[in-house]
Amino acid sequence: MSLRSIVRELKEMRDGIGNTSTRGAGSRVSQRRTKSHIVPDMTLTSLEPIQQGQWANIPSELLLDIIRRVEETETSWPARAVVVSCASVCKSWRAVTKEIVQTPEQCGRLTFPISLKQPGPRDSPIQCYIRRDRETSAYLLYYGLVPSENETDKLLLVAKKIRRATGTDFIISLVADDFSRSSNTYVGKLRSNFLGTKFTIYDSQPPHGAGIPPKSTRSSRRFHSRQVSPRVPACNYIVSTITYELNVLRTRGPRRMNCIMNSIPVSAVQEGGTAPTPTSFPEITDEHFCSASAPALKGKGPVGDLSNSTLPVQEMPVQSQGPVESLVLKNKSPRWHEQLQCWCLNFKGRVTVASVKNFQLVAAVEPSHNVSAAEQEKVILQFGKIGKDIFTMDYRYPLSAFQAFAICLSSFDTKPACE
Known part of the structure; x- marks a missing residue:
C-alpha cells in the first residue's frame, strides 16, 4: 500500500469518526472548528475515547517514518491538511506528529492553531x-x-468590528461564525480609544512565561453564566499597545505609529535573542478559571449580544519575570517622491495601491542594545492595499500571526486626529 493510500484511508477514517460522534459538546466543537480550515489541538482530545484502533498498533519506527514523509511532502495548503489528519488519528499519532512538526520560526509553515501564537x-x-x-x-x-x-x-x-460609544472593538476568532468570548474559538481582541489614537491588544491566554492572574481580580466586562463553558477562562491579557501620533495641525506626512510589545523583550531582535514561543494551549483548571469567584450579579436576564453579558472578564497586564525591557516597533519613514508628489516605501511588489493605511514596521532600539544596522532596517511587519478590500500582510520574527493581524486591524479604524 502506497503512502498516499495510507493517508487517504486515515482521512476517511477520521471523517467517519467525526460523523458518527454526535454526542456531547466535543462533537459540536469539532464540527464548528472544521470551518476554519485548521483543526485546533483542543478538538483532537474529543477523539481519545475511541482513538484505539488498528492504526494505534503500528510500530513506532514505521509510524515515525510515515509521518515524517507526510510532513516533508505536504508543504502547502490545502494539501497540508493531511498532516493535521495524521494528528487526529489517535493519541500516539498525535504525539509523534507534534514532535515532528516544527514551529514557524524553524520551518516557515503554519500547521496547528498554536502556530498562530x-x-x-x-x-x-x-x-x-x-x-x-x-x-x-x-x-x-x-x-x-x-x-x-x-x-x-x-x-x-477572523475579526469582527464592533463600534461603541467610547471606541471600537475588534473581536478575533478562529472561525467566521462564532465571535463569543465564552467560546474556545476566541483568540483575543483589539480595543481603541475614542479618538482612534491608542489601541490595546488583548490575548485570551497568558503569554509564555507569564503568570496566571489571581481569581479575586474583578472587571466590568461581563458574560451571562449560562453562556460560559467551565473549561474556558473569561480573561484578557494585555500583550501590546499601539499609539498613533496626533496630527492636529494637519501637517504634511503619513501616519506615525509606535507599538510596544509587552510580551516580547527587546533582546529578541539581538543576535542570539529569543522571543516567547508557546508550544500548546494551556490546560484550564478550576484554580486557573478566572471567573470562578465571581459574585452574584443582579439583572433581569441575559443579553444575547457578545458585548453585553453578565459574567466578569478580567483584563490583565502581562506579568513579567523581572525588569525586562519591551520591544518597540515604529513605522519606517517613507521618502518623498518629487515626480509622483507622494510619500513612497519599497514594498517589493507586495503593495500596488496607494493608501494611508499602508505601513512598514521596524524595531526601534537604542544604540546601547548592540543591534546591528541590518537588523534595525529589517521590516518585521508590512501591510498594504492591493485592491478594493484586499490587503497584504507579511510578518516575520519575533511577531506572531495573531499579533501582526491585530496591529494591521488598528489601521482600519477611523483616525480623525491623525490624518
Whole structure:
C-alpha cells in the first residue's frame, strides 16, 4: 500500500469518526472548528475515547517514518491538511506528529492553531492577505500570496468590528461564525480609544512565561453564566499597545505609529535573542478559571449580544519575570517622491495601491542594545492595499500571526486626529 493510500484511508477514517460522534459538546466543537480550515489541538482530545484502533498498533519506527514523509511532502495548503489528519488519528499519532512538526520560526509553515501564537521565521516572512467584508464588518486573514480563484486558501483568523460609544472593538476568532468570548474559538481582541489614537491588544491566554492572574481580580466586562463553558477562562491579557501620533495641525506626512510589545523583550531582535514561543494551549483548571469567584450579579436576564453579558472578564497586564525591557516597533519613514508628489516605501511588489493605511514596521532600539544596522532596517511587519478590500500582510520574527493581524486591524479604524 502506497503512502498516499495510507493517508487517504486515515482521512476517511477520521471523517467517519467525526460523523458518527454526535454526542456531547466535543462533537459540536469539532464540527464548528472544521470551518476554519485548521483543526485546533483542543478538538483532537474529543477523539481519545475511541482513538484505539488498528492504526494505534503500528510500530513506532514505521509510524515515525510515515509521518515524517507526510510532513516533508505536504508543504502547502490545502494539501497540508493531511498532516493535521495524521494528528487526529489517535493519541500516539498525535504525539509523534507534534514532535515532528516544527514551529514557524524553524520551518516557515503554519500547521496547528498554536502556530498562530508562535513567532514567524527569521529570514523570509510569512505572506498572508486580509479580505475586508464591509457588509458584515468582518476582516478575514488568509494564508497565501494573493486570493486564489478556487477559494482553496486557508482561513487563519477572523475579526469582527464592533463600534461603541467610547471606541471600537475588534473581536478575533478562529472561525467566521462564532465571535463569543465564552467560546474556545476566541483568540483575543483589539480595543481603541475614542479618538482612534491608542489601541490595546488583548490575548485570551497568558503569554509564555507569564503568570496566571489571581481569581479575586474583578472587571466590568461581563458574560451571562449560562453562556460560559467551565473549561474556558473569561480573561484578557494585555500583550501590546499601539499609539498613533496626533496630527492636529494637519501637517504634511503619513501616519506615525509606535507599538510596544509587552510580551516580547527587546533582546529578541539581538543576535542570539529569543522571543516567547508557546508550544500548546494551556490546560484550564478550576484554580486557573478566572471567573470562578465571581459574585452574584443582579439583572433581569441575559443579553444575547457578545458585548453585553453578565459574567466578569478580567483584563490583565502581562506579568513579567523581572525588569525586562519591551520591544518597540515604529513605522519606517517613507521618502518623498518629487515626480509622483507622494510619500513612497519599497514594498517589493507586495503593495500596488496607494493608501494611508499602508505601513512598514521596524524595531526601534537604542544604540546601547548592540543591534546591528541590518537588523534595525529589517521590516518585521508590512501591510498594504492591493485592491478594493484586499490587503497584504507579511510578518516575520519575533511577531506572531495573531499579533501582526491585530496591529494591521488598528489601521482600519477611523483616525480623525491623525490624518
